[in-house]
Amino acid sequence: MSDQWRIKMQNNAAEPTYGAGIWHFATYVDRYATDGYGEPRTVLDAIELAGKVGNLSVVDLNWPFPPGGISTAEVKAALARGGLRAIAVTPEIYTGKFARGGFTHPDPAVRRDAIELVAASAEVGRELGVDYVKLWPGQDGYDYPFQADYTDLWDKSVGAVRELAQQFPDMRFAIEYKPREPRNRMVFSSLARTLLAIEDMTVDNVGVLLDFGHSLYGGETPAEAARMAIRRDKLFAIDVNDNFRGWDDDMVVGSVHLLETFEFFLALRDANWDGVWQLDQFPFREDPVEAARTGIRTMRAFHRALARLDREELASAQARQDALAAQGVAKRALYRALAESETA
Numbered sequence: 132m133s134d135q136w137r138i139k140m141q142n143n144a145a146e147p148t149y150g151a152g153i154w155h156f157a158t159y160v161d162r163y164a165t166d167g168y169g170e171p172r173t174v175l176d177a178i179e180l181a182g183k184v185g186n187l188s189v190v191d192l193n194w195p196f197p198p199g200g201i202s203t204a205e206v207k208a209a210l211a212r213g214g215l216r217a218i219a220v221t222p223e224i225y226t227g228k229f230a231r232g233g234f235t236h237p238d239p240a241v242r243r244d245a246i247e248l249v250a251a252s253a254e255v256g257r258e259l260g261v262d263y264v265k266l267w268p269g270q271d272g273y274d275y276p277f278q279a280d281y282t283d284l285w286d287k288s289v290g291a292v293r294e295l296a297q298q299f300p301d302m303r304f305a306i307e308y309k310p311r312e313p314r315n316r317m318v319f320s321s322l323a324r325t326l327l328a329i330e331d332m333t334v335d336n337v338g339v340l341l342d343f344g345h346s347l348y349g350g351e352t353p354a355e356a357a358r359m360a361i362r363r364d365k366l367f368a369i370d371v372n373d374n375f376r377g378w379d380d381d382m383v384v385g386s387v388h389l390l391e392t393f394e395f396f397l398a399l400r401d402a403n404w405d406g407v408w409q410l411d412q413f414p415f416r417e418d419p420v421e422a423a424r425t426g427i428r429t430m431r432a433f434h435r436a437l438a439r440l441d442r443e444e445l446a447s448a449q450a451r452q453d454a455l456a457a458q459g460v461a462k463r464a465l466y467r468a469l470a471e472s473e474t475a
């Protein structure tokens with residue numbers, strides 16, 4: 132191993148900070164089990180569960196705090212009791228009120244409501260000391276050919292985020308892109324489109340939240356997407372989970388695409404990216420605390436495996452584009468770390 136790689140690995144040796152979206156600890160409904168999977172929980176209940184995980188330091192909070200009527204002071208107190216910090220707020224600009232769009236709704240009054248909802252969440256974020264406001268405009272897009280003027284949707288989306296970024300120059304805004312759902316086609320549907328939109332915004336405080344599952348679902352290679360975002364200094368945050376690529380299943384990290392997830396974290400490590408390794412899992416039928424522990428245990432194994440990875444051997448195999456040799460290098464480091472994590 133060269134001195135250059137050894138120094139780089141030593142610089143990256145610190146354990147990452149682990150986080151989760153607070154919805155990980157909520158209860159869920161779908162179009163079949165409309166009565167829900169488990170008893171409803173408030174955000175305060177969810178924070179209490181998050182505090183039981185261990186090795187979980189930060190949470191991303193929906194806003195308004197579900198189910199409504201919960202104050203910022205109450206949330207602050209709950210976070211303190213659980214030994215947690217709020218890393219982000221996610222304004223709910225994707226609910227029924229915005230079914231025809233938030234930033235792109237045909238009614239200018241509803242568009243203004245969406246912008247003001249995000250602005251209010253940014254004020255709450257300031258009070259909580261968050262790192263960023265997450266934007267997931269899931270209802271902004273279209274469902275049918277000829278339904279909308281694509282240029283108009285683009286301009287409204289870019290303009291709304293630009294306005295918010297300029298209104299809150301001290302805050303960072305992270306756009307979470309996704310190919311589809313709830314709209315059949317979303318405006319911010321891929322990394323490339325989102326980076327182009329950010330370029331059009333001409334502001335410095337807007338970046339990308341790269342959701343590993345959304346990247347899979349969109350046909351991307353998440354490690355490649357991460358490198359592209361980092362190259363442009365626009366990877367503000369990540370969410371990690373897994374799926375079968377045909378839907379946004381939000382399964383436990385590494386449960387399907389283990390090698391691709393390891394490659395994703397290698398991309399972050401190579402770039403000295405030091406953000407939070409954050410869960411975005413939806414444990415419909417699993418115990419949420421155990422699902423979080425499992426996801427974090429797997430991520431900690433990735434962290435250890437990265438230190439063991441023979442970088443010279445990997446670089447040599449990649450220079451030859453020798454897929455089997457390169458995967459062999461990755462597997463040797465990863466499987467040993469995973470085995471240790473299961474017996475620890």
